[in-house]
Amino acid sequence: xxxxxxxPSRVICKSGTSVKIECRSLDFQATTMFWYRQFPKQSLMLMxxxxxxxxxTYEQGVEKDKFLINHASLTLSTLTVTSAHPExxxxxxCSAKTGGHEQYFGPGTRLTVT
Amino acid sequence: GEDVxxxxxxxxxxxxxxxxxxxxxxxxxxxxxxxKQEPGAGLQLLTYIFSNMDMKQDQRLTVLLNKKDKHLSLRxxxxxxxxxxxxxxAESTRDSGTYKYIFGTGTRLKVLA
Numbered sequence: 577x578x579x580x581x582x583x584p585s586r587v588i589c590k591s592g593t594s595v596k597i598e599c600r601s602l603d604f605q606a607t608t609m610f611w612y613r614q615f616p617k618q619s620l621m622l623m624x625x626x627x628x629x630x631x632x633t634y635e636q637g638v639e640k641d642k643f644l645i646n647h648a649s650l651t652l653s654t655l656t657v658t659s660a661h662p663e664x665x666x667x668x669x670c671s672a673k674t675g676g677h678e679q680y681f682g683p684g685t686r687l688t689v690t
Numbered sequence: 691g692e693d694v695x696x697x698x699x700x701x702x703x704x705x706x707x708x709x710x711x712x713x714x715x716x717x718x719x720x721x722x723x724x725x726k727q728e729p730g731a732g733l734q735l736l737t738y739i740f741s742n743m744d745m746k747q748d749q750r751l752t753v754l755l756n757k758k759d760k761h762l763s764l765r766x767x768x769x770x771x772x773x774x775x776x777x778x779x780a781e782s783t784r785d786s787g788t789y790k791y792i793f794g795t796g797t798r799l800k801v802l803a
Contacts, residue, residue, distance in 0.1 A: 580732075582732075610791075617796075617798075618795070618796075619778065619793045619794060619795045619796050620733075620778070620793045622791070669732050669733070671732075671733075673789070677720065677721050677738075677782055677784075677789055678735065678738070679735075679789075679791065680735070681725075681732035681733040681734070681735075682732050683731050683732040684730070684731060684732045686730070
């Protein structure tokens with residue numbers, strides 16, 4: 577139980593284009609989903625917290641117009657990187673939780689912007 | 691602000707015990723966690739401990755919590771090559787019904803055959 581999937585697992589896009597990453601909770605309803613960014617050999621950096629049906633809360637320094645988050649249902653959240661640039665290349669990980677304290681992580685999406 | 695720190699590397703021989711350490715600064719932590727991350731993958735929750743506990747054991751894993759010193763450790767008994775990964779400790783605090791999480795810097799464990 578408590579499986580979270582992400583799609584795609586890897587994506588390469590050209591500079592200036594937008595890319596959407598999906599995060600799904602497969603066997604539970606996620607009231608809250610988190611989006612993290614991880615640079616090579618570094619820890620996770622929380623980008624934003626999204627609750628179903630409401631606007632995402634972004635961490636300081638994260639541009640909400642660049643990283644659009646939509647938590648449309650209790651099992652799906654999407655992160656859209658708009659007008660991507662090479663510096664947006666990173667490993668993006670989502671996690672999901674219900675009302676308890678445990679969060680369950682997706683397998684991550686490797687984004688490369690050329 | 692709150693901070694969670696870990697040593698960067700640990701190398702052990704197969705069959706030995708591994709001890710990964712973590713220190714944190716927020717004394718209002720509710721839960722403390724250990725996650726494992728293999729290359730190119732997400733984080734797998736290994737175990738967690740409630741802040742009013744001192745110890746938790748789960749098969750080969752033993753978690754020790756010293757709340758006074760704000761020190762958390764993960765002991766892996768009979769370490770295997772499959773245990774090679776990055777291990778993150780994390781803490782959660784609860785504020786107005788919302789959980790907030792802070793992750794450590796990660797410890798890269800290398801198990802030598």
